[in-house]
Amino acid sequence: MHMSDVIKRDTTTFSFEFFPPSTDKSWEKLEETIDELTKLGPSFVSVTYGAGGSTRTKTHELVRRLKERSGLDPVPHLTCVEHDSAQIHDILKAYADAGISNILALRGDAPSGARSGDHFKHFPYAADLIRTISEFNRSGAHPDPRGFSIGAAGFPEGHPETPNTLAQMDHLKSKVDEGVDWICSQMFFDNRNFLDWKERCRLKGIDVPIFAGIMPVTSLSGLKRMAELAAGTNFPAPLLRALERAGPDPRNIERVGIHWATEQCLQLMDEGVQGIHFYTLNRSKATIEIYKSLGVNDSEQLRGRREPEITIVKR
Numbered sequence: 317m318h319m320s321d322v323i324k325r326d327t328t329t330f331s332f333e334f335f336p337p338s339t340d341k342s343w344e345k346l347e348e349t350i351d352e353l354t355k356l357g358p359s360f361v362s363v364t365y366g367a368g369g370s371t372r373t374k375t376h377e378l379v380r381r382l383k384e385r386s387g388l389d390p391v392p393h394l395t396c397v398e399h400d401s402a403q404i405h406d407i408l409k410a411y412a413d414a415g416i417s418n419i420l421a422l423r424g425d426a427p428s429g430a431r432s433g434d435h436f437k438h439f440p441y442a443a444d445l446i447r448t449i450s451e452f453n454r455s456g457a458h459p460d461p462r463g464f465s466i467g468a469a470g471f472p473e474g475h476p477e478t479p480n481t482l483a484q485m486d487h488l489k490s491k492v493d494e495g496v497d498w499i500c501s502q503m504f505f506d507n508r509n510f511l512d513w514k515e516r517c518r519l520k521g522i523d524v525p526i527f528a529g530i531m532p533v534t535s536l537s538g539l540k541r542m543a544e545l546a547a548g549t550n551f552p553a554p555l556l557r558a559l560e561r562a563g564p565d566p567r568n569i570e571r572v573g574i575h576w577a578t579e580q581c582l583q584l585m586d587e588g589v590q591g592i593h594f595y596t597l598n599r600s601k602a603t604i605e606i607y608k609s610l611g612v613n614d615s616e617q618l619r620g621r622r623e624p625e626i627t628i629v630k631r
């Protein structure tokens with residue numbers, strides 16, 4: 317389903333990110349996760365794109381499987397890394413022919429140890445890729461006359477390469493000007509930073525829907541990995557204190573992480589966010605627990621409104 321239709325239908329969207337597994341065993345595990353999470357009726361699911369080689373083929377494979385198996389319209393991520401225009405055109409054509417309606421367009425990061433300039437020869441920034449997808453859309457090559465709905469990444473707590481936050485906002489705005497229809501945020505654990513950034517986006521004239529990226533902490537090793545992958549992410553002291561209190565038992569750590577993410581989601585819903593995108597790490601348990609506490613797993617009605625319903629009784 318085209319993202320504009322998703323947004324019209326589900327005023328508050330709930331969605332999941334998956335990554336293509338590297339082994340047969342992890343494919344099996346992911347199939348189970350997909351079955352479990354599909355039952356929750358997500359608004360959409362997205363699939364990450366690797367830095368190169370076979371992981372990329374696996375993204376296309378997972379996108380195809382998700383479409384066939386779950387009836388969902390998966391949103392593939394696509395990056396600039398080591399792609400030229402002809403390759404991007406071929407990928408877009410294949411997705412368009414397969415009935416894919418949405419793409420999350422990113423710059424990506426250079427594979428570690430390599431000089432980054434060489435990897436972005438044709439598309440230095442995500443805005444360049446977005447321009448190419450918009451041109452593809454205008455060429456009428458997509459069976460849907462609206463073309464792909466294009467998403468971009470946003471960084472509420474800043475992107476490490478651009479310490480100047482005003483310049484960062486200019487770069488985000490230029491992505492929107494090139495044709496972005498929606499933004500998906502990097503994970504964050506401090507809602508105040510997300511809400512402030514959202515307001516700064518609006519002040520800059522960035523008026524497309526913004527999905528909030530939520531990743532529950534499920535282990536201490538996972539926390540360390542998050543800090544490495546999403547440099548600049550703020551881990552608030554109350555969260556770190558609660559994790560410390562939880563002690564060494566991994567089940568307690570997971571409980572704290574799920575509780576924190578649930579509280580984040582509740583506040584974000586109260587604030588009327590467009591949607592919540594869960595970074596699932598291909599696991600279902602934490603997301604299902606959060607859904608249960610939010611009461612959105614079995615209530616289609618709740619998706620259809622952002623403000624709590626208030627009945628005024630006249631005396």
Ligand SMILES: Cc1cc2nc3c(=O)[nH]c(=O)nc-3n(C[C@H](O)[C@H](O)[C@H](O)COP(=O)(O)OP(=O)(O)OC[C@H]3O[C@@H](n4cnc5c(N)ncnc54)[C@H](O)[C@@H]3O)c2cc1C
Binds near residue numbers: 395421422425503529
């Ligand atoms: C929701 C989400 C999903 C992601 N999925 C993937 C994935 O599947 N695969 C993957 O490899 N990575 C993924 N990433 C990581 C992302 O690719 C990296 O964080 C990357 O460094 C930034 O990508 P971007 O699209 O924001 O790049 P850009 O918008 O191009 O920005 C990159 C940096 O360049 C700066 N910049 C932009 N334009 C200019 C300009 N004209 N002049 C100077 N500086 C400029 C920006 O301020 C920023 O610091 C994801 C990130 C998020 C938030």
